[in-house]
Amino acid sequence: MMIVQMDKMSALSPRERAQHLYEKNLELENKRRRSAQARVPSDPNAWQQMRENYEAIILEDHSFSEQHNIEYSLWQLHYRRIEELRAYYSAALASTGSNAPPGPKVPARPDRINKIRLQFKTFLSEATGFYHDLIVKIRVKYGLPLGYFSDDTDNRAVMETDVKKGLVSCHRCLIYLGDLARYKGLYGDGDSKTREYAAASSYYLQAASVWPLSGNPHHQLAILASYSGDELAAVYRYFRSLAVDNPFATARDNLIVAFEKNRLSYTQLLGDAKISGVKDSPVRLTGKGRGKGEANPASKDMKLEAGALKEKTSKIREMHKSFCVRFVRLNGILFTRTSLETFSEVLALVSSGLSELLSSGPEEELNFGADASENGLFIVRLISILIFTVHHVKKEAEGQTYAEIVQRAVLLQNAFTAVFEFMGHILDRCAQLRDPSSSYLLPGVLVFVEWLACCPDIASGSDIDEKQSAVRLNFWNHCISFLNKIVPCCSMSLDENEDETCFFNMSRYEEGETENRLALWEDFELRGFSPLLPAHGILDFSRKHLFGSDGSKEKIARVKRILAVGKALANMVRIDQQTIYFDSKMKKFVIGAKPQISDDGLLRAADVIQEMRSEETMNLVALQPNPPPYTEGEEDDEVIVFKPVVTEKRNNVLSPKWPPHEGLKPSRNASADDLHFYGTSASAPLDNLRQQAAFDAGSQISASPGSIGPPAYTTYPASYFKVVS
Known part of the structure; x- marks a missing residue:
């Protein structure tokens, strides 16, 4: 049967x-x-x-x-x-x-x-x-x-x-x-x-x-x-x-339940601080790693030293615990859209706590976990939470009322302020380190900058309030400083014609090229994370992965990706109406006017002058938000002029009484493609400047007497010039 x-x-x-x-x-x-x-x-x-x-x-x-x-x-x-x-x-x-x-x-x-x-x-x-x-x-x-x-x-x-x-x-x-x-x-x-x-x-x-x-x-x-x-x-x-x-x-x-439990924990934390009579802010760390060069006093009593170390470890642990409670509360406010009136207060506490835990000085302290791997993972998760908070608030909802639209705008401003303020602290810390390429902060930095490059509207920062503008300015200052710090960490060249990472020409990678496509541990950790899907599309996830097993290859790949993303961001970001670009000659990122190459390969002399002036008068790391505008009749500290190549022997251009700038020396062995600069004080005759520029350009510069406004410049081949420092 x-x-x-x-x-x-x-x-x-x-x-x-x-x-x-x-x-x-x-x-x-x-x-x-x-x-x-x-x-x-x-x-x-x-x-x-x-x-x-x-x-x-x-x-x-x-x-x-x-x-x-x-x-x-x-x-x-x-x-x-x-x-x-x-x-x-x-x-x-x-x-x-x-x-x-x-x-x-x-x-x-x-x-x-x-x-x-x-x-x-x-x-x-x-x-x-x-x-x-x-x-x-x-x-x-x-x-x-x-x-x-x-x-x-x-x-x-x-x-x-x-x-x-x-x-x-x-x-x-x-x-x-x-x-x-x-x-x-x-x-x-x-x-x-x-x-x-x-x-x-x-x-x-x-x-x-x-x-x-x-x-x-x-x-x-x-x-x-x-x-x-x-x-x-x-x-x-x-x-x-x-x-x-x-x-x-x-x-x-379940997330709503978790945020409610955290709200109670946060309230208890505030209550405990008031009862103890201690101001609700983290205790400042002292000792090694604070960048002050202190040394623990020699002591014969080992028990005292052990006790001091134990006390410091206990303080750090308590600071870390308090920071986590406050950080979750901050994101809970933005996710649940409740208690928005307390956001600024919570943000100030969290920002202060992060600064303390990051420590300072040329060496890192492992205040977020037992080892570098745990610290790196904590920072990656921290940044991922901030990214999702922005991602969640930013999502459009159909049929919103006017009140909901206004609330969403406030939430977005708060979310942007939080994420750029935190990342400003992290990038500032990276720039302080002796070797930022080996920092446990770098994986989190890569995650953030790649997400930022995936969101041009967020990176460009249109329609921002005054507070967010200040936070963004601080972030970009630290970002440029950090990028310039890691440029020497690898042998890559960032020439203008070099292919970018996944943000440009994704289909142009060669079959055997895997260095920029190498999936790092942070990529594995965040695989499938919606905000980062565009950045992960080109990566190779086929290799065996061991968490925390970074070697020199992985470190170099991470730095290269960050620098390439820096170039991508430079194309979409303006700081006080100024651009960010990578100067391939100086091997550094610069904020200012980028020299323009015309269609026929000529470099405009006006742009060269503007670039040299920017180098002399502008601090590229700490920018002034609104530099004073130039007014007619105002004297410059230094005027940059052109000197013709020696082989052409034009003797009637420079006055023999014209003192050269001590930092810019003429060359006696110039070739035909060299450009030499002389500096002069503002008291030098402006007519001589005009005569020299007109003589070199082969045309007359039209400018009213006493004015040094922009004339109609004639262009030169880029190969004709060379900067002598």
Whole structure:
């Protein structure tokens, strides 16, 4: 009879077999419900039969499985059993009186509790084995390699639909495996709890790697973070869960709950500060790393030194904890759109706390974690939270009322102010370091500048208020200083004709060129993050990745990408109506008028003069917001003029009484393509200047007497000039 039934099944098509099994499970489920209503035991084999049927449907017909959500039904079959065992366990605990309300306590039954706990763990272990086996079967069906998942399989999934189907199924199984490990941890103790939570985190991270565009694994990681009370990590993961192509809807509701808990923590933090009578601001760190050159006084008492070190470590830990609470509160205000009147106060506290934790001086202090890797990860997450806050506030919503439009404008101004103020602190710190290319801050800087280059409207900063304008100006000053600090850190050339990174000519990379396409650990960490998708499109994620394993190749690639993004940003940013550009001769980023090359390859003499004046009169690092305008009759400290090449022997141009500028010396061995500059005081006759420029240009300069306004200059070939310093 059984053989006949199996023959009939084998004669059916995959869709017909899947349909038959599905109907069989519906029948078994109805029997189970009737038994539960009648309070009679159900068939003990029915549960196992249903699980086997669901597994067969998944492997028989993928489209049918997706249509009827079979993978979720299979998980719900396990979850119902988990809920039953959890209820038995809770009832057993209550019977001991440990969780019972005040009153007479029932005698303890530890043997019963241990028995249920053992039964629970046994089921979870068996279910874990089942899902491991299911992943192997799915991989065999779809031709996926066995062993650990690697990112090259995901690249294949883009091209092969069947492979993608298998990867998505494995992704879900990995999340269920993570949940099973998480339940083991909840009902474990000591090392067992820690071990199972680590296993759960590993499963969730694998699931995120297999399908980076899904928000589900990040939501589960947020739950794990909440177990340990890490509010900042939880918010980061909830944000990641929402900022993907396939967001996890439940994350928003849980995020609101997390922000409400944080609001209470923040209120308590303020209350504790008032009770203690201490001003609500971080304690300033002292000692090594503050950039003041102090040395701890020599002491014979090692206990005192150890005590001082312990006290300092404790202060840093408390500062870090307070900073995290305040930082989450700041983003909670912008996300929930409540308590906006407190934003400035919270921002001031968070900004001050960040400055203190960043420390100062030429060497770094690891105040955000135990080692450089933890510090780097913390900064990347910090910046990612700020990016998502802007991303979330910036999203347009249809049908907004006037009040909502006004509120959104205020939220955007606040969000921009926060992100540029924080990044100004970080870039300022980077510029102070002896070797910024090795700083744990650099991965976060790369994340921010690439996001900024993906959002030209945010980078250009149109329609900004006075406060935000000051913060942006401070940010760009620090940014230029930082970029110039890292230019010597690598041997790259930033010539005008060099290809950019992914922001320009993405299709022009050669097949063998991988240095600029090398995916770094921060790229893996933020893979699938919607605000950064344009920047990640060109990167190569196929190599094996180990967190915190940066070598010289990775460091150089990071610096090159930052410098290339700096050039991209220079094309879209104006500072007080002035441009930012990279001067390939000076090998530095400059704020000012960029020399223009005409269509026929000629360099305008006016631009050369303007550039030289800018070098003499303008501080490129600390800009003045509004330089005083030039007024007629005003005298310049120095006037730059041209000297003809020596070989042409024009003797009637310069007055013999004209004193040369001591910093600019003439050359006696000039070639035909050299340009030499002389400097003079403003008291030199302006007529001589005009005669010289007119003589060199081969045409008469028309300008009214006593005026040094812009004349109609004649252009010269770029090869004709050379700056002598």
